[in-house]
Amino acid sequence: MIMSRIEAPSDAATGNLVDRLLTGLPAEAVLIDPDVTSSYANDMASFCPAGTPAVVVLPRTVEQVQHVMRIATELRVPVVPQGARTGLSGGANTPEGSIALSLTKMDRILEINPVDRIAVVEPGVVNATLSRAVNEHGLYYPPDPSSWEMCTIGGNIGTASGGLCCVKYGVTAEYVLGLDVVLADGRLMSTGRRTAKGVAGYDLTRLLVGSEGSLGIVVRAVLALKPQPPAQLVLAAEFASATAACDAVCRIMAGGHVPSLLELMDRTTVKAVNDLAHMGLPESTEALLLAAFDTPDPAADLAAVGALCEAAGATQVVPADDVAESELLLQARRLSLTALEAVKGTTMIDDVCVPRSRLGEMLQGVERIAEKYSLTIGVCAHAGDGNTHPTVCFDAADLDESRRARESFDEIMALGLQLGGTITGEHGVGVLKKEWLAREIGPVGVEMQRQIKHVFDPLGILNPGKLF
Amino acid sequence: MIMSRIEAPSDAATGNLVDRLLTGLPAEAVLIDPDVTSSYANDMASFCPAGTPAVVVLPRTVEQVQHVMRIATELRVPVVPQGARTGLSGGANTPEGSIALSLTKMDRILEINPVDRIAVVEPGVVNATLSRAVNEHGLYYPPDPSSWEMCTIGGNIGTASGGLCCVKYGVTAEYVLGLDVVLADGRLMSTGRRTAKGVAGYDLTRLLVGSEGSLGIVVRAVLALKPQPPAQLVLAAEFASATAACDAVCRIMAGGHVPSLLELMDRTTVKAVNDLAHMGLPESTEALLLAAFDTPDPAADLAAVGALCEAAGATQVVPADDVAESELLLQARRLSLTALEAVKGTTMIDDVCVPRSRLGEMLQGVERIAEKYSLTIGVCAHAGDGNTHPTVCFDAADLDESRRARESFDEIMALGLQLGGTITGEHGVGVLKKEWLAREIGPVGVEMQRQIKHVFDPLGILNPGKLF
Numbered sequence: 001m002i003m004s005r006i007e008a009p010s011d012a013a014t015g016n017l018v019d020r021l022l023t024g025l026p027a028e029a030v031l032i033d034p035d036v037t038s039s040y041a042n043d044m045a046s047f048c049p050a051g052t053p054a055v056v057v058l059p060r061t062v063e064q065v066q067h068v069m070r071i072a073t074e075l076r077v078p079v080v081p082q083g084a085r086t087g088l089s090g091g092a093n094t095p096e097g098s099i100a101l102s103l104t105k106m107d108r109i110l111e112i113n114p115v116d117r118i119a120v121v122e123p124g125v126v127n128a129t130l131s132r133a134v135n136e137h138g139l140y141y142p143p144d145p146s147s148w149e150m151c152t153i154g155g156n157i158g159t160a161s162g163g164l165c166c167v168k169y170g171v172t173a174e175y176v177l178g179l180d181v182v183l184a185d186g187r188l189m190s191t192g193r194r195t196a197k198g199v200a201g202y203d204l205t206r207l208l209v210g211s212e213g214s215l216g217i218v219v220r221a222v223l224a225l226k227p228q229p230p231a232q233l234v235l236a237a238e239f240a241s242a243t244a245a246c247d248a249v250c251r252i253m254a255g256g257h258v259p260s261l262l263e264l265m266d267r268t269t270v271k272a273v274n275d276l277a278h279m280g281l282p283e284s285t286e287a288l289l290l291a292a293f294d295t296p297d298p299a300a301d302l303a304a305v306g307a308l309c310e311a312a313g314a315t316q317v318v319p320a321d322d323v324a325e326s327e328l329l330l331q332a333r334r335l336s337l338t339a340l341e342a343v344k345g346t347t348m349i350d351d352v353c354v355p356r357s358r359l360g361e362m363l364q365g366v367e368r369i370a371e372k373y374s375l376t377i378g379v380c381a382h383a384g385d386g387n388t389h390p391t392v393c394f395d396a397a398d399l400d401e402s403r404r405a406r407e408s409f410d411e412i413m414a415l416g417l418q419l420g421g422t423i424t425g426e427h428g429v430g431v432l433k434k435e436w437l438a439r440e441i442g443p444v445g446v447e448m449q450r451q452i453k454h455v456f457d458p459l460g461i462l463n464p465g466k467l468f
Numbered sequence: 469m470i471m472s473r474i475e476a477p478s479d480a481a482t483g484n485l486v487d488r489l490l491t492g493l494p495a496e497a498v499l500i501d502p503d504v505t506s507s508y509a510n511d512m513a514s515f516c517p518a519g520t521p522a523v524v525v526l527p528r529t530v531e532q533v534q535h536v537m538r539i540a541t542e543l544r545v546p547v548v549p550q551g552a553r554t555g556l557s558g559g560a561n562t563p564e565g566s567i568a569l570s571l572t573k574m575d576r577i578l579e580i581n582p583v584d585r586i587a588v589v590e591p592g593v594v595n596a597t598l599s600r601a602v603n604e605h606g607l608y609y610p611p612d613p614s615s616w617e618m619c620t621i622g623g624n625i626g627t628a629s630g631g632l633c634c635v636k637y638g639v640t641a642e643y644v645l646g647l648d649v650v651l652a653d654g655r656l657m658s659t660g661r662r663t664a665k666g667v668a669g670y671d672l673t674r675l676l677v678g679s680e681g682s683l684g685i686v687v688r689a690v691l692a693l694k695p696q697p698p699a700q701l702v703l704a705a706e707f708a709s710a711t712a713a714c715d716a717v718c719r720i721m722a723g724g725h726v727p728s729l730l731e732l733m734d735r736t737t738v739k740a741v742n743d744l745a746h747m748g749l750p751e752s753t754e755a756l757l758l759a760a761f762d763t764p765d766p767a768a769d770l771a772a773v774g775a776l777c778e779a780a781g782a783t784q785v786v787p788a789d790d791v792a793e794s795e796l797l798l799q800a801r802r803l804s805l806t807a808l809e810a811v812k813g814t815t816m817i818d819d820v821c822v823p824r825s826r827l828g829e830m831l832q833g834v835e836r837i838a839e840k841y842s843l844t845i846g847v848c849a850h851a852g853d854g855n856t857h858p859t860v861c862f863d864a865a866d867l868d869e870s871r872r873a874r875e876s877f878d879e880i881m882a883l884g885l886q887l888g889g890t891i892t893g894e895h896g897v898g899v900l901k902k903e904w905l906a907r908e909i910g911p912v913g914v915e916m917q918r919q920i921k922h923v924f925d926p927l928g929i930l931n932p933g934k935l936f
Contacts, residue, residue, distance in 0.1 A: 114722045115825040116854075138724050160667045171665055173674075174642065189912040195821040196853040197639055198890035199628045199678045200897060200908050201935060202917050206641075206674035210667045227724030254582045256606050256695030296764060353663040357583040385664040386584075422666035429668060440668050444657040448923065449670050455919040467669060 024067030051096025083155025089430025123154025167384030262384030353425030519564025551623025557898025591622025635852030730852030821893030
C-alpha cells in the first residue's frame, strides 16, 4: 500500500513546506496544530488506514489552490483534496506528512440562471445549501446523497455521488457540465461548457467526475439544473420476503413506471430504525418497499404501483395521504445507516450495484453470507437502481468479529460482480475497495487508467494510494 | 495537416497489407477495387479533404476487428472506423492508403431487457432499427439525429450525436452505460457497466463517447433505455422576428416547462422547405417555433406554452389537433437541411451551441454575417438547447463564393465562442473544425487531450488528422 510506504517528513521538511505555503496563503489558512491536523485525517470510513497530514490548508481563491499545488509539486508532497469528509470509502484519508487541501472555504454560489438552467459554484458549497438556493428560483438540483445536509458539491463530484433520487434523475455526473480544475503542477484547466450540449474534444469533465481527487483539484463547477417537480407522494409496501419485494421492483420497472424514488429496507434495517427512533415501522415485515412519484397525478401512479406490489405478494400497501406523511416514511429510510451503526457501534457499508433483474439473488446471497459469518448485515437499497447497501454491523473491539466483517464485506463484492454488478454504485473506491477495482475492470482497463493518472499526475502527488 | 503528410503506400506495401489482413478475414470482407474503396473516402462533409483508402474491411466479429488492429499496428497503417458515414464534419474521411474499417456488418441487437432497461448492441445497428426494436418492448431509445434512418449506433457514439429529443432526453452520451473497445494494438477493453449506476474507476466510457474513433474501436455497447412516452403533440408558433421567437424560448424554459422538442426555423429555412416540398408553411413569418410535449396531458402543456409564445409576440399559434398533424410539422423541420442544400447545391452546416439565454444574439449575429458576406445562411436550431445549425448555402463551383462560405462559417464559430458557446453541440470536430478546437478548449486542455490520445494510440494510427 503506497500510503504506508510514504515516510513521515522530518520536522525541518515540514517547516520548509509551511514556510513555502505561507508565501501565497494567509496565516489563518495554514493549520499545523497536530490536534487540528489529525482531525482532518479521515473521512467517515474511519477504519481505513490514515496518517496525520503535515498541514491543513484552507484556500479561499483559485490562485491560492494553484499556489498550494505549485509548492506541492516543487517539494513532492502528497495532496489530499477534501470536502466535508462524509465519504464512506476512505477517499479523503490522508497519508502521513501530506497536505490536506480542504476546499470548504471556497463555498460561494457564483450564479444561478433559470433560463440556462445552470448554477456555477465553488466546490465547498454544501449540497443542501445549493438545493435550497436553486429551489428559490423554481429550480431543482437532484443529487441527494444521505449526507446532503453536510456534504459538499466538490466531494459529490469527486465520488460522482448518488442518492435517493437517482432512479429518476441520475447521479451527480449527469449534472456536471463543466469544471475549472487546478492540475498537479498548479496550471488551471477548464473543461466542458455552460451550454446544454457540447462535444468539442474528449469529455474531460466526465473523466474528472468520480476521479476522487486523483487527477486534479476542482475549483469551480457549472451544474445543470431541472425545473422543480411537484412534491413527491410516497407509498409503503410490506412483503413477507425480500424476494417478493424485489419481484415488485422488477414489475414496477418493467411496467414502464418512472418513480422518483424506489427504496428497500430489509427486516434488519426496519428493526434497527425502530430501535433507534421508535418510529413504529411494522417489524413483522421481511422487507419494506418505498415508492414515490413527483408526477402531476402521483396518487394515480401510486395506485398503479400499489397494485403491482400486491400482485407480487405485498402483505400491506399504504399510500401516504399527504406530503407530511410521505416525509415521515422517507425519514425512516434516511435514518437507516445511522440506525444500523447503532447496532454494534461500527459498520462497513457496502455499495454493490447489480442489474435490477438480479436484485433478488443479491439479497438472498447477502442473507447467506450473514449466516455464514454469524454477523448482522442489514440491507437498505436504492432498489430501483439495483444499488444495495449491505451494511455489516460489528464491534471494532472484537478482533475476530472485525475479521469476519471484512471477509463478509469482500464476499458481498464478489457476489455483486458475479451477478453482473459493480463494487461501487455511488460511494467510490477510495482505500476500501482498491484491491477490488482491478477485479472489476480487468488488467487492460487498469493499465489504461493508470496511464491516464500518469498524464495528469506524473509525480504521483494527487491523493496517492487511492483507487489503484 | 497530418492527412496530407501521409504518403500513399506503394503497390507492394498495399499488397502486403491485404495479404496480412486476409490471414484473419474472409475474402469478401476485404475490398480493394478502387471504385469501391474510393466510395468509402468520405462522410457527408464531402468538401473536407480525403484520400482513397488502400483497403476497406468489413469485419463481422470482435476477433476480426482485433485482427485488423493488430495488422494495422504491425504495419503502421492508419485506420478510420466508419459507420454509415452520415457525419457532417469529415470525421470518417480517410487518409490516402489507410484502412477504412466499416463496422456496418456488425449489426446485431444482442439483447433487449425491459427490467434492466438496457439494450446490448453491435456498433453497426442502425439507429432506427434499434428504436423500432425497443419500441416493441414498450421501451424508448431517445437519441434521434436527423439521419436516424441511416446512421449507426457506433457512429452516434463516435460523435456523441444529438437530435430533436435532446432538450428533454439529452444526447447519445447519456445513454451509453458500457463499451467493449478494441484498442489500437488489438487488445480488447471493457468499460463501464450494465447497471443503472456505477463509479468504479475513471469513466472511460464517457471518454470514448464522442472521441470520433481516435481512441479505440467500439465493438459492443450497453445502452440505457427509457419507458416509451406517450406520442408527442406539437404546436407551431409564428413570429415577426427571430428575436421574438428566441424570447419565447427563454420564457418557456424559465417557466419550468419540459418540452420533448423545441425547434426553430428561420425565414430562409421556411422558404427553402416550401420550395422543396410545397408544404405551405407561412412564408410571411420571420421565425417558426415548434414545441412538443409527450406528457400525460400534452394539450394543457401546449396551451401554457402557446400563451408564453403570445406574450413574446407570436403572430399566430397553432397547436396540432392530433399526432398526424404533429408529424407533418416535424417533417418540415426534418426536411430543413435537405431543403437548404437544394438552394445552392452545397452547404456547410455549422453546429454552434450557445447558452439558450444568448440565442437571440446568436441569430442576430448570423444575420449580420450573412449580409457581410452576401450569402444565404439559413438557421434551423434545437432552440431549447441553444444548439443552432446556421447553414451556409453556396455554389461549390464558384470559388469566390466558396471562400466567402468558409469565412462566414468560421465567423459563426467565433461568434458562438464569444457568446459563451461551443463550436460543436452534436456534430463533432472531425477535420472541419480542428483548427477551432484549440480556440475553444485552450492550450492546457489541448495538451491534456493530446496526451490522452497518446496513451490510447501511441503510434498515431487511429483516425489520424482528426480533432487536433
